[in-house]
Amino acid sequence: MLKNRITLQIPDWVAGFLDPRPAVHPSTEERMRLAIALAGQNIREQTGGPFGAAVFGPAGDLVSVGVNLVLSSGLSVWHAEMVALSLAQEAQGTHDLSSIGAFELVSSCEPCAMCLGAIPWTGIRSLVCGARDADARAVGFDEGAKPAGWPTALQARGIRVLTGILASESRLVLEDYARSGGVIY
Amino acid sequence: MLKNRITLQIPDWVAGFLDPRPAVHPSTEERMRLAIALAGQNIREQTGGPFGAAVFGPAGDLVSVGVNLVLSSGLSVWHAEMVALSLAQEAQGTHDLSSIGAFELVSSCEPCAMCLGAIPWTGIRSLVCGARDADARAVGFDEGAKPAGWPTALQARGIRVLTGILASESRLVLEDYARSGGVIY
Numbered sequence: 001m002l003k004n005r006i007t008l009q010i011p012d013w014v015a016g017f018l019d020p021r022p023a024v025h026p027s028t029e030e031r032m033r034l035a036i037a038l039a040g041q042n043i044r045e046q047t048g049g050p051f052g053a054a055v056f057g058p059a060g061d062l063v064s065v066g067v068n069l070v071l072s073s074g075l076s077v078w079h080a081e082m083v084a085l086s087l088a089q090e091a092q093g094t095h096d097l098s099s100i101g102a103f104e105l106v107s108s109c110e111p112c113a114m115c116l117g118a119i120p121w122t123g124i125r126s127l128v129c130g131a132r133d134a135d136a137r138a139v140g141f142d143e144g145a146k147p148a149g150w151p152t153a154l155q156a157r158g159i160r161v162l163t164g165i166l167a168s169e170s171r172l173v174l175e176d177y178a179r180s181g182g183v184i185y
Numbered sequence: 186m187l188k189n190r191i192t193l194q195i196p197d198w199v200a201g202f203l204d205p206r207p208a209v210h211p212s213t214e215e216r217m218r219l220a221i222a223l224a225g226q227n228i229r230e231q232t233g234g235p236f237g238a239a240v241f242g243p244a245g246d247l248v249s250v251g252v253n254l255v256l257s258s259g260l261s262v263w264h265a266e267m268v269a270l271s272l273a274q275e276a277q278g279t280h281d282l283s284s285i286g287a288f289e290l291v292s293s294c295e296p297c298a299m300c301l302g303a304i305p306w307t308g309i310r311s312l313v314c315g316a317r318d319a320d321a322r323a324v325g326f327d328e329g330a331k332p333a334g335w336p337t338a339l340q341a342r343g344i345r346v347l348t349g350i351l352a353s354e355s356r357l358v359l360e361d362y363a364r365s366g367g368v369i370y
Contacts, residue, residue: 002249003276004199010189018187064187075271076280076306077262086260091188095261096370114306117298117329121261144302145332153330185281 008078008086011047014038014065026060031106032130032165034062039080039108039173042067043182049141050177053080053107055088055097055124063103064088071183081107081115085122098123108170109136110163113144119154126160130170139178141185193263193271196232199223199250211245216291217315217350219247224265224293224358227252228367234326235362238265238292240273240282240309248288249273256368266292266300270307283308293355294321295348298329304339311345315355324363326370 017038025031031054038052049068057063066083070076085105089095097103104126110133111119119127133143147153151161178184202223210216216239223237234253242248251268255261270290274280282288289311295318296304304312318328332338336346363369 001200002203002247003272004195006193006271006275008191008193014189015186062187070280070306074278074280075274076308077267077271077303082262086191086262087188089260090191093259095255095259112306113302113332114299115302117300117302117331118262120327120329121255121297121299123261142305144305145335145338146302147298147330147332150330 006075008069008073008083010065010083010087011045011067011072013041013045013047014067017041018065023062024060025056025062028128028162028165031056031060031104032108032128032170035106035108036130036166036170036173038065038067043173043177043180047072049185050173050182051080051107051109053084053105055084056104056106058101058103064091070185077114079112079115081105081111082118085118085124089122095121096123098125102126104128108173110143113146116146116150119159120157125158127154127162128165129163130166131174132164132167135171135174139174139184191260193254193258193268195250195268195272196230196252196257198226198230198232199252202226203250208247209245210241210247213313213347213350216241216245216289217293217313217355220291220293221315221351221355221358223250223252228358228362228365232257234370235358235367236265236292236294238269238290240269241289241291243286243288249276255370264297264300266290266296267303270303270309274307280306281308283310287311289313293358295328298331301331301335304344305342310343312339312347313350314348315351316359317349317352320356320359324359324369
């Protein structure tokens with residue numbers, strides 16, 4: 001009998017982490033600060049790599065969060081962005097978020113080739129990134145082969161792209177992880 | 186309380202579909218025939234789009250299967266390839282299949298940008314594709330922005346790439362789906 005089921009479970013610490021925080025994050029910087037804090041906490045809790053993400057609704061309301069769970073789940077699909085996007089679709093009950101509003105993905109680092117390819121299929125309308133692709137590569141992460149000029153290609157699909165938001169704070173999380181001897185994969 | 190869990194469940198018909206079939210598929214064509222049959226059955230069962238995939242172990246042993254479950258799950262991540270790859274990792278207990286052997290992904294169609302980006306992170310060592318990217322685009326599916334020369338880039342990572350295996354049979358499944366008025370997304 002082949003495996004026929006997979007369950008993704010967000011780590012228990014996330015509920016307590018979110019509890020004291022606001023439900024609405026009006027500014028881009030506040031949203032990015034949440035994604036970076038998730039990345040940092042994911043390292044401290046030893047539940048995965050130094051990456052955090054969140055999806056926000058049209059009013060800046062927090063819809064879902066994600067952290068990198070590759071090592072703890074044993075599934076390479078669960079990058080922070082894929083976790084947050086999938087949980088947002090689960091919460092909204094549709095694979096096409098654009099059918100119900102303008103949702104935004106905020107990620108502590110620019111997406112790898114997989115997450116970049118996944119973004120158009122989710123129907124999100126805005127992508128906000130912290131650390132640069134080069135920052136992730138600098139500490140040893142493989143980002144994969146991305147098409148040249150990918151921000152322009154996303155924008156041509158109607159997806160707004162902002163990069164380098166709180167870039168130095170985002171980069172610091174990656175560097176802390178590498179310095180602490182975290183597994184690079 | 187935000188959503189904190191996702192469950193992927195392979196459709197019930199898959200067990201009965203696999204039951205009379207061999208556990209080992211020695212040739213590339215036999216493996217592709219299975220992927221194409223999964224795609225066709227997925228249409229007939231109305232559980233998703235016209236795409237099927239399977240992961241095989243070093244001896245041609247069937248490790249996992251996948252069908253496109255985007256519409257039935259409401260999650261855009263569940264392309265056939267992502268389902269098969271994730272179930273293979275779940276079965277083998279590691280996100281890096283290369284750590285235990287040379288696994289092969291067989292897909293009834295060339296991967297979209299997301300699935301292409303995901304492949305290196307899984308540790309598979311061989312990718313076998315049926316219908317061409319252009320065949321999927323011809324019936325209206327969006328394959329996303331893939332880097333030029335992607336087969337060469339995968340091969341440079343040590344992943345063998347074979348395309349156009351049983352291409353006309355694979356294409357037929359796509360065309361049948363489009364003719365039957367299947368949802369294109």
